[in-house]
Amino acid sequence: MTRWDNDTGSATVFACLALAALIALTLLVSQVGAGVVARHRAQSAADLAALSAAAVLVDGADAACAKAEAIAREAGARVVECVVADWDVRINVTANVTLGVFGARLIAAAARAGPVDETA
DSSP, rough: OOSSSOOHHHHHHHHHHHHHHHHHHHHHHHHHHHHHHHHHHHHHHHHHHHHHHHGGGGGOOOHHHHHHHHHHHHHOOOEEEEEEETTTTEEEEEEOOOOOOOOGEEEEEEEEEEOOOOTT
């Protein structure tokens, strides 16, 4: 009988491989979850920035965009575009997220704030 004919310890090897696969799957799911959370945070930053800009729109478009930039910065995002049209404010923001082995990614979000259009 050669030493390869014996299957003693094969369950241990299989259990170690299964555990390694389970750990890898857990890490992958956690990285996807981190991406989803970052996307929600970027959208929240855009929403808050648009609402705060609309609140100070009476002071002018420059003041509104400055307020939006300050709020987005506090939320961990950066305003890429601030457009004021009549009483509407549209904000586009980006935020960075680090996804471990997948590297850093840039996440974008947009929001609009203004009066309700009752004719639509």
